[in-house]
Amino acid sequence: MVNINHLGIKITVLCVYAPSNDKVDLEKDQFYEKLNETLINIGTTREIILLGDFNGYTGTKVNNQVVGPYGETRINDNGKRFIDLCESYNLRITNGYFKHKMIH
DSSP states (O other): OEEEEETTEEEEEEEEEOOOTTSOHHHHHHHHHHHHHHHHHHOSSSEEEEEEEOOOOBOOOSSOSSBOTTSOSOBOHHHHHHHHHHHHTTOOBGGGGSOOOOOO
16 A cells, blocks of 8 residues: 555555455455455545456446446456445446457
8 A cells, every 4th residue: 555645636556466256255255354444444535546456357337437338248256346345435447448459
């Protein structure tokens, strides 16, 4: 976690690595509980940027505040958990808001 104050804007950057989708639910629950506690401790006075690998597929949605129209078409358990977390804190999964080249 890094706290930055830039041009009067308070920003907290968190870099995380979530358990893979095939891990047991207990391990994933513990990860999201710890992340939730961290976000609660940061409070609402700072902008939050989450970086890292959440090991999830979040699907695509049109006119949605969390998930954009250009992500992967599938959703898995980790993706659902990440979407729920982002909805709780009014965060966006910005990877899905930008069109990607289909190179693979």
